[in-house]
Every structure is written in C-alpha cells, then in structure tokens.
Amino acid sequence: MMDVKGSSNSSSTTQSDEEMTGDLRRGPWTVEEDFNLINYIATHGEGRWNSLARGAGLKRTGKSCRLRWLNYLRPDVRRGNITLEEQLMILELHSRWGNRWSKIAQHLPGRTDNEIKNYWRTRVQKHAKQLKCDVNSKQFKDTMRYLWMPRLVERIQAAASATSASPAATVSAPATDHRSVSNSDVGTGNLVMAPHGVNGNDFGVSQFTQSYTPENSSTVASSDSFAAQVSPVSDLTADYNNIPVNRNTNPDYIQPGQVSYSESMISPPGFFNHGLDFQAMEHSNNQWLMGSGDTSDNMWNLEDIWFI
DNA sequence: AACAAGAGCAACCGCGTATGC
DNA sequence: TGCATACGCGGTTGCTCTTGT
Numbered sequence: 001m002m003d004v005k006g007s008s009n010s011s012s013t014t015q016s017d018e019e020m021t022g023d024l025r026r027g028p029w030t031v032e033e034d035f036n037l038i039n040y041i042a043t044h045g046e047g048r049w050n051s052l053a054r055g056a057g058l059k060r061t062g063k064s065c066r067l068r069w070l071n072y073l074r075p076d077v078r079r080g081n082i083t084l085e086e087q088l089m090i091l092e093l094h095s096r097w098g099n100r101w102s103k104i105a106q107h108l109p110g111r112t113d114n115e116i117k118n119y120w121r122t123r124v125q126k127h128a129k130q131l132k133c134d135v136n137s138k139q140f141k142d143t144m145r146y147l148w149m150p151r152l153v154e155r156i157q158a159a160a161s162a163t164s165a166s167p168a169a170t171v172s173a174p175a176t177d178h179r180s181v182s183n184s185d186v187g188t189g190n191l192v193m194a195p196h197g198v199n200g201n202d203f204g205v206s207q208f209t210q211s212y213t214p215e216n217s218s219t220v221a222s223s224d225s226f227a228a229q230v231s232p233v234s235d236l237t238a239d240y241n242n243i244p245v246n247r248n249t250n251p252d253y254i255q256p257g258q259v260s261y262s263e264s265m266i267s268p269p270g271f272f273n274h275g276l277d278f279q280a281m282e283h284s285n286n287q288w289l290m291g292s293g294d295t296s297d298n299m300w301n302l303e304d305i306w307f308i
Numbered sequence: 309a310a311c312a313a314g315a316g317c318a319a320c321c322g323c324g325t326a327t328g329c
Numbered sequence: 330t331g332c333a334t335a336c337g338c339g340g341t342t343g344c345t346c347t348t349g350t
Binding site (some may be wrong): 026027028029061063064067068071072114115118119121122123126 | 315316317318319320321
C-alpha cells in the first residue's frame with residue numbers, strides 16, 4: 001500500500017493496488033467524504049474501487065473506500081447491539097468455521113465481518129480471559145456449548161414468550177432492528193425471526209426450534225449435522241414481507257438462526273469435572289457469571305452457579 | 309474535577325486469490 | 330503462460346469513549 005504512511009512490500013499487492021501517489025488521506029472519514037462516496041456509488045455503482053476513489057474525488061485508496069462502504073455506508077448495514085439470536089449464531093458458526101469472519105457474516109444479514117470480528121474479540125475473548133482459558137481450547141468451547149449457548153436459547157425463548165402477550169413487539173432488537181415475531185408462530189414453540197428485508201439482501205426466515213442438544217450442535221465432531229438441520233424457508237413469510245427468498249444452493253449455506261437448540265440442556269456425565277475453572281469464574285468479580293452490566297453478557301445467575 | 313485504565317470500534321495493513329491483458 | 334492489477338479476507342493498530350479511582 002502506497003499510502004501516506006509507508007510502502008507496499010507485498011508481492012501480490014503491487015503498487016497499482018495502492019499507488020495513488022500524493023496526498024492520500026488516512027484516518028477517520030469526514031461527513032463530506034462519506035457524502036461523496038455515497039453519491040458516486042449511487043450514480044455509478046460499486047466496484048473498481050481505485051478508479052471509483054479517483055472519480056469521486058476522494059483522496060483515499062480504493063481499499064479504504066471499499067472498506068468504508070462495506071462496513072459503514074452501505075444502506076443495509078445494521079448498527080447497534082448484537083442481538084441474542086445473532087450472538088447465538090456467531091457462537092455456533094464460529095465453532096464450525098473458526099475465524100472465517102466474512103463467511104460468518106454472510107449468515108448475519110446486515111452485519112459486517114469487521115463487526116463480528118470485533119464482537120468476538122471484545123466479548124467472547126473477554127469471557128475466555130476471565131475463565132483463564134484459551135478461546136480456542138476445548139474447555140472454553142465446551143463452556144460455550146453447554147452453558148452459554150443454552151442460556152442464550154433460554155433468553156431468546158423467554159423473549160419470545162414475553163412477546164406472545166404483545167405479538168407486535170420485537171425480540172431483543174435495537175431500535176434499528178427490523179426483526180419481528182410473526183403472529184402465526186408465537187406460542188407454537190418456535191421463535192421465528194422475520195427477514196430483515198434490506199435491499200434484497202435477505203436470507204429468509206430463520207427459526208429456533210426447541211430441539212437443541214450439544215450433541216447435535218456443530219461443535220461436535222461430525223458437525224455436518226448442522227447443515228442438515230436447515231429447515232426449508234418459509235415462502236409464506238417471504239410473501240408476508242414481500243421479498244424474494246434466498247435460494248442459496250451453496251452446500252455451506254445456512255439460514256441465519258437455523259440452529260436447533262434444546263430447552264433441556266443436560267450436561268454430559270462428568271463434563272463439569274473436566275477442569276472448568278468456576279472458581280475463576282466466580283472470582284472475576286462475578287462478571288462472567290453475573291454479567292458485566294451489559295445485558296447481552298449477563299448469562300448467569302446464582303441458580304446457575306448452584307446448579308453447576 | 310482530573311486522570312488513568314480498559315473497552316469498543318473504525319480503519320489500516322499484509323497477504324492470498326481472482327481476473328484481465 | 331506470465332505479469333499486472335484488483336479484490337477480499339483475517340489480523341492488527343490506534344483513536345475515542347466510558348468507567349473507575
């Protein structure tokens with residue numbers, strides 16, 4: 001990258017990628033820059049980022065423009081807190097694919113790989129740190145699988161139950177969240193997340209059924225069961241939202257949220273004797289167990305501790 | 309009220325891959 | 330086929346905001 005800061009020494013990323021000599025801007029984008037980029041893309045479309053940057057009169061690299069557009073300016077980018085459903089999805093998909101952020105992001109409409117990556121690094125890794133174990137360790141993965149994810153499911157279901165009283169209410173959704181609970185599914189045991197329906201970049205309906213067990217989670221060795229659990233997309237709901245249903249034929253494709261979780265989470269025999277450092281959990285100022293102020297992190301209560 | 313530490317997030321960097329000539 | 334260019338991904342950095350002292 002031939003930017004202000006330094007040179008490009010990448011063999012493949014040659015100077016053409018970055019070589020826009022002169023006074024390239026770096027750092028935070030200004031409102032004016034954003035405006036120019038949005039206007040230019042609205043007129044000319046995306047792609048050819050270097051020429052786009054020049055055409056828009058931006059003193060930025062094409063790379064920078066692309067990143068700004070994809071991560072911030074795109075109209076379908078969702079801002080705000082990661083919802084419970086999204087947390088669950090991230091945990092599940094990460095256990096399946098690891099740090100394949102963009103792949104994970106494909107299943108969280110409106111979320112960017114950068115956002116998911118940041119979420120993982122700040123929230124999930126924080127918990128691992130509090131547990132004094134590596135985020136990639138079996139110990140922590142099991143903790144996620146047997147404690148965190150079921151807890152998320154419980155909370156999602158609780159939210160769904162709460163909304164059954166007022167079906168129009170959203171589920172754990174920030175103000176900008178377009179998700180809503182379909183009336184027809186409330187009270188059926190399924191929590192159905194309606195499509196986001198943003199710019200046609202939609203993934204259809206996602207469902208949380210009440211049949212999750214750690215054993216059929218993708219974190220288990222034969223994790224292909226995860227993909228096999230994908231339920232068909234509801235055309236009815238698609239019609240309801242008047243948006244085309246994504247008919248992705250990619251074998252890796254998973255409808256967002258289509259992970260089945262059980263409300264009856266029973267730990268495998270001896271699991272809790274495998275060295276989970278619950279003392280450390282309690283010791284870390286109860287942040288891990290009791291949450292740290294952020295309700296999205298508040299997974300545990302005293303009953304859980306005693307249960308454990 | 310002032311300062312320090314930590315958390316969260318936007319942006320940058322380097323590299324691998326895809327595409328076009 | 331080889332090279333140049335463009336794109337996209339994952340890792341990292343550094344700025345800003347929040348919280349604690």
